[in-house]
Amino acid sequence: MDQLLGSLDFWLMLVTIAAGVYYFVWKDRAQPAIHWLASVLQGAVRWDEPEPPAQRPLTSSAAPAATVVTSPAPRYNDRYNQVQPW
Amino acid sequence: MIVIRGNKIAAALAQAGSFATTWLFVRALGYTDVDGFLIAAVVEFILTAGKFPLLHSRGDLLGLIALILDTGLNAGGLWPSVQKFDQTPTAQMLSQALHLSPQMHSVPALFFALLFGFLLSALPHWLWARK
Numbered sequence: 001m002d003q004l005l006g007s008l009d010f011w012l013m014l015v016t017i018a019a020g021v022y023y024f025v026w027k028d029r030a031q032p033a034i035h036w037l038a039s040v041l042q043g044a045v046r047w048d049e050p051e052p053p054a055q056r057p058l059t060s061s062a063a064p065a066a067t068v069v070t071s072p073a074p075r076y077n078d079r080y081n082q083v084q085p086w
Numbered sequence: 087m088i089v090i091r092g093n094k095i096a097a098a099l100a101q102a103g104s105f106a107t108t109w110l111f112v113r114a115l116g117y118t119d120v121d122g123f124l125i126a127a128v129v130e131f132i133l134t135a136g137k138f139p140l141l142h143s144r145g146d147l148l149g150l151i152a153l154i155l156d157t158g159l160n161a162g163g164l165w166p167s168v169q170k171f172d173q174t175p176t177a178q179m180l181s182q183a184l185h186l187s188p189q190m191h192s193v194p195a196l197f198f199a200l201l202f203g204f205l206l207s208a209l210p211h212w213l214w215a216r217k
Contacts, residue, residue, distance in 0.1 A: 008177060008186040009194035016201065 097213035104156065104206050105130045107163025133159075134210075141211040153207055161196075161203030168199045 004010050023030045109126035117125055133156045140149025171177050172188040181188035
């Protein structure tokens, strides 16, 4: 037993099984945690978010001077991001 | 415009890895020339077609059998490498830091070979379908 508890492969196997069981049994808890982590990471490195299209100046004099209100692009496109303050 | 999608490339590479383990299996049976390559390609194609519905749309017995067979082929191909895990820098780091023995025993090695074999079997489909 001491030999088992003192070996790295046993603990790696145990952690892997525990993570798998946690994910599949408590999936409703694990998913928001993973999405929260993804939100944090993408807040720091937003590598897959497309740039918003640049607004060209209006050239026609007949065009109305309407105020264009654009909302910022969501940082992470899923429902869990709705509750995150960032 | 040509769009290079990383997920598709990764899926193709994972499929190549899965094929390589199947080829190793066929070579071990004695088919070491081009015939072995062709047999492995046919087997891999049949297994991929068999497990496709299970991983994409519906679960059926044929898909489950194909997935188990492919997992076994992949695990067998990974087996020699998994047994050498204790020689890797990662295992050395963890074992020295946590005061654990780095030696890889047979049951954990089997567990990780089957786990990675399953991932190698399923990842091409998951990566290909990933947006």
